[in-house]
Amino acid sequence: MTINRTKLGREYGYDESTVRFWVEKGMPQDTEDNARAWIVENILKPLRNTSVQEQIQQEKLRKMAAEAATAEIELEQRLGNLIELSYLEQSLSEYFSQLKNYLRSIPQKYYLELFECQDALELKVLLQNIIDDVLNEIGNQEYEFTEELDEQQEITINLEEVDQDDITTKEDETQ
Numbered sequence: 001m002t003i004n005r006t007k008l009g010r011e012y013g014y015d016e017s018t019v020r021f022w023v024e025k026g027m028p029q030d031t032e033d034n035a036r037a038w039i040v041e042n043i044l045k046p047l048r049n050t051s052v053q054e055q056i057q058q059e060k061l062r063k064m065a066a067e068a069a070t071a072e073i074e075l076e077q078r079l080g081n082l083i084e085l086s087y088l089e090q091s092l093s094e095y096f097s098q099l100k101n102y103l104r105s106i107p108q109k110y111y112l113e114l115f116e117c118q119d120a121l122e123l124k125v126l127l128q129n130i131i132d133d134v135l136n137e138i139g140n141q142e143y144e145f146t147e148e149l150d151e152q153q154e155i156t157i158n159l160e161e162v163d164q165d166d167i168t169t170k171e172d173e174t175q
Contacts, residue, residue: 003035012039095138102134 028034117123
């Protein structure tokens with residue numbers, strides 16, 4: 001037997017989408033009596049037992065917890081314990097792009113060596129060695145990418161200093 005969600009929602013003064021949310025939260029759907037008992041126990045009683053002042057205090061506490069979590073995240077970022085998502089995305093996309101290019105270049109770079117293989121076992125071993133070399137090479141380049149990013153940040157800082165020097169020089173010249 002299915003419960004009529006529209007009817008149930010109308011009886012309690014809620015929308016059908018709210019009743020659907022209750023089902024997701026665990027409202028039984030076997031009988032209407034069980035559903036009503038669940039609604040009374042999990043929806044109506046908490047509303048009766050809390051005052052507006054308590055709800056305000058709970059929301060303030062939730063807001064304070066969110067602010068504390070935000071402050072902790074900012075502190076961890078300043079300490080260098082967290083990585084920005086944009087940097088991580090950029091770094092990983094660059095890494096996997098290079099990996100794809102390196103792996104796709106294997107047939108072009110090593111086709112003569114691969115063609116000279118006498119049997120499948122020799123080809124397998126050669127390919128494993130080539131792939132291992134490529135993976136080691138691309139693994140070492142990840143560190144170079146980080147160094148390039150540090151250099152780029154230094155250049156940006158130096159450019160900002162140059163821009164500030166140009167501004168003061170122009171102001172002196174105009175006076």
